[in-house]
Amino acid sequence: MKRVGVYPGTFDPITLGHIDIIRRGAKLVDKLVVGLSTNPSKTPMFTIEERLAMIRREVAGIDGDIEVVTFDSLLMDFADREGASIIVRGLRAVSDFEYEYQMAGMNQQLNDRVETVFLMADVSLQPIASRLVKEIALYGGAIDKFVPAAVAAEVGARVATIGRKGN
Template structure:
């Protein structure tokens, strides 16, 4: 949300693309994540759209009429991956620029993988996610079964 709020101030229209990374194991379906993002951005000012996609990022961006991709960075490890991705994306479409925004310093250590792990072991995730997302994660963990029980 930090990157979304700040990114929305930089562009006339912010399109948030929601997809499934094949190398990750999401806790929620694409439709569930899409609904979560739509709910979370409802109060953010600006022209913001939330769109699901299943294509190369540059193909999606071009279909949306984008001239800029806004990416959030938390740490040096993020930068190395994102720098490589930006280079590949530029090779695919050099008409679309990638802009990086550093996450707020208080948010830099937060990673979805760690938040899921904390939740799966019964720890509190309330300081890492919004209240609504917290409730949904807790409900999903209860459905899946906590680890260590």
């Protein structure tokens, strides 16, 4: 039986940190499903279709069986639908752990057949967050150290259409 893992997120935009977790998570399972979720508490810069295309392009060269799909449901329902036994989550800092620990506990209550596995982000990638990447770009800063080149270009083009902040 194949061991399936799910790596959920909004990936707005996908960062080098996300790609690191995908690369490493794919080694832990026979199949990794990257689950692109809608999050009602966030206002995305890119549509779900744009993010889906971005992620698929960026993970195409990673070894392993990786599938990228969207979902709009509880994570544990999505995990069941995909036949997953593992949820992969990346951690950057202690503040991430507190939130993720609570979520893992809630998810365990919803479905105790699925385990949550935490992967520490590579030290060089720990400060990267999509929220900060967007903020830097909106104020005219360079983001090429935080995202793949094609993503940096897409973020730059989006900022050009919505307008930069600041003077």
